[in-house]
Amino acid sequence: MAAVQERDVFLGFDFSTQQLKVVAVDSELKVVLEDHVHFDSDLPEFRTQGGVHIHADRLTVTSPTLMWVKALDRLLDKVKASGFDFSRVRALSGSGQQHGSVFWRTGASRTLRTLHSDQDLDRDLDRDLQQILQDCFSVSDSPVWMDSSSTAQCQALERAAGGALSLARITGSKAYERFTGNQIAKMLQTRPEEFRQTERVSLVSSFAASLFLGDYAPIDFSDGSGMNLLDLSLRDWSDLCLNACAPGLRPLLAAPVPSSTVLGPVCSYFVRRFGFSRDCSVVAFTGDNPASLAGMRLQPGDIAVSLGTSDTVFLWLQFPRPALEGHVFINPVEPQQHMALLCFKNGSLVRERLRDEAAGGSWAGFSSALTQTPLGNDGNIGFYFDVVEILPAAVGVHRFDALDNKVSSFPAHTEVRALVEGQFLSKRLHAERLGYAIMPGTRVLATGGASSNAQILQVLSDVFNAPVYTIDSSNSACLGSAYRALHGLVADSGVSFSDSVKKAAEPKLVATPDARAKQIYDEMLKRFGQLEERVLQESRPQD
Ligand SMILES: Nc1ncnc2c1ncn2[C@@H]1O[C@H](COP(=O)(O)OP(=O)(O)O)[C@@H](O)[C@H]1O
Ligand SMILES: O=C(CO)[C@@H](O)[C@H](O)COP(=O)(O)O
Known part of the structure; x- marks a missing residue:
């Protein structure tokens, strides 16, 4: 593979919960483009709220698959209109919200391949991706990571594996409702006809790669680790888990691949419509959290905190020890290594609710509430689980005063600090339970939409008693995807990911802990764990 040329550009996409985003970096790894399409406001015809539909049972959560398809054309149209030269894109990659599943209808592969054929594309020059692919999905609403409706399937999978811990030892996680194997099992049981009409099941990431490839893209090891189906030590699907979820599933998934695999060139549709080069390579897409690990160039010892729709905490893991809490994934940039992930459902959407209810509806008001309240919040502690949380599996709002008495309300500013402190105390508590220890030299790397808020990051720094750094873009999943696109071109010749992105800007220090923080939050953490x-x-929730 020829060396990177000066004019080369690398694209990274992120099909996340609320929006589709893109970042381009040049050959010096400088960000030269950032753009996005916001599902609720830019594609209102799909009537999503926060990018999803919450069903009447309050447990089932889906997104319209065609919304993601339409968003891609919309985003590329926007970028083209801004004057961006797609012919410079040497390689692209991307990420998707993890665990979500796409069910391709039998025959869809033929339709996908028409995206390669100049003859087919000539026949109807005006047809966009949504029109071409409109009949390609046997299930029109994709289950997404917020879904928690597959408890029965989780219980069955754990039974088949000989218990929760045995399943975690095989797949890196005990059974979780949002994990794709359990969603597939639910689909087979509740919508057998649609399932029968399905020829391929993709993750959001591999589905998005398939659009660029004009063919089914394989699932990569790292995002594949979020399915309760991948045997992490074999780096192949576990027959035990496949059979427990849906007998005959293996051909519907096809073989998983290393995350740095070059899948092929971009298909003609993108060449003709947007001016991509026919030589532009598509590198395997992965999950948004693994892609963020790449974007932040996380090093062993660092801890990453992502404040997006979900809040997540992740670490580079050298010695995986799957447990009943948290997840172990194959590392997206070093396939022999691993990463640990903790996911919290009640992230940005709860912060938005309290911004509106307790801070006058603006982030400035929210930030000001944080600066006007003391570290430790005078002992007041809150838990804000608008939807059933993953860690801990609890729901509802619970407030406690300094004497651990349950109270029904807090003054507005206290409420804001209780939310933010509580969210970070929970992250620290569960990260420490995973074996993570804050040490001198620990860096907390923050990303996601809320990482643009300096006051929120100050609380993060105080609660963790460690310096907080951010990278240039809060879209670390996109950035990581652009980096991975570049690395994909040289991975086969043995160049490591870290060597291929050496030129990238170093993370910037944005917050340091207050001198009083250690004492206040070490104490508070003990109370928080008990509460x-x-x-x-x-x-x-009742079983
Ligand atoms: N200044 C801010 N302070 C706090 N939160 C913010 C701020 N700006 C944006 N956000 C939050 O960022 C969230 C989006 O984060 P993002 O990482 O883009 O989400 P996702 O990738 O899941 O779509 C929004 O829901 C919003 O609540
Ligand atoms: O379920 C998880 C991770 O296990 C979530 O982190 C999803 O990957 C969604 O990501 P965002 O859209 O919130 O970034």
């Missing part, structure tokens, strides 16, 4: 146990007992 969380109380909340869990009180609010555990």
Whole structure:
């Protein structure tokens, strides 16, 4: 593979919960373009809220698959109109919200391949991706990571594997409702006819790669680790898990591949419509959290905190020890290594709710509430689980005063600090339970939409008693995808990911802990752990 040329540009996409985003970097790894399409506001015809539909049972959560298809054309149209020269794109990659599933109808591969054929494309020059692919999905609404409706399937999978811990030892996680194997099992059981008409099941990431490729893209090891189906030590699907979820599933998934695999060139549709070069390579897409790890160039010892729709915490892991809490994935940039992930459902959407209810509807008001309240919030602690949380599996709002008495309300500013402190205390508590220890030299790397908020990052720094850094873009999943696109071109010749992105700007220090923070939050963390146990007992959803 020829060396990177000066005019080369690398694109990274992120099909996340609320929007489709893109970042381009040049050969010096400088960001030269950032853009996005916001599903609710830019594609209102799909009537999503926060990019999703919450169904009447409040447990089933889906997104219209064609919305993602339409968003891609819309985003590329926008970028083209801005004067961006797609012919310079040497390689592209991307990421998707994890765990979501796309069900391709039998015959869809033929339609996908028409995206390669100049003859087919000539026949109807005006047809966009949505029109071409409109009949390609046997299930029109894709289950997404917010779904928690597959409890019965989780229980069955854990039974088949000989218990939750045995399943975690095979797949890196005990059974989780949002994990794709359990969603597929639910689809087979509740919509057998649609399932029968399905020839391929993709993750959001591999579905998005398929659009660029004009063919089914394989699932990569890292995002594939979020399915409860991949045997992490074999780096292949586990027959035990496949059979427990849906007998005959293996051909519907096809073989998983290393995350740096070059899948092929971009298909003619993108060449003709947007001016991509026929030589532009598509590198395997992965999950948004693995892509963020790449974008932040995380190093062993660092801890990353992503504040997007979901809040996540992730670490580079050298010695995987799957447990009943958290997830172990194959590392997206070093396939022999691993990463650990903790996911919290009640992230930005709850912060938005309290911004509107307790801070006058603006982030400035929210930030000001944080600066006007003391570290430790005078002992007041809150748990804000608008939807059933993953860690802990609890629901509802629970407030405690300094004497651990349950109270029904807090003054507005106290409420804002209780939310933010509580969210970060929970991250620290569960990261420490995973074995993570804050040490001198620990860097907390923050990303995601809320990482643009300096006051939120100050609380993060205080609660973790560690310096907080950010990278140039809060879209670390996009950036990581652009980096991975570049690395894909040289990975086969043995160049490591870290060597291929050496030129990237170093993370910037944005917050350092207050001198009083250690004492205040070490104490508070103990109380928080005890109160969380109380909340869990009180609010555990009934089995
Ligand atoms: N200044 C801000 N302060 C706090 N949160 C913010 C701010 N700006 C944006 N956000 C949050 O960022 C969220 C989007 O984050 P993002 O990482 O783009 O999400 P996703 O990738 O899941 O679509 C929004 O829902 C919003 O609540
Ligand atoms: O479920 C998880 C991780 O396990 C979520 O983190 C999803 O990957 C969604 O990501 P965002 O859209 O919130 O970034």
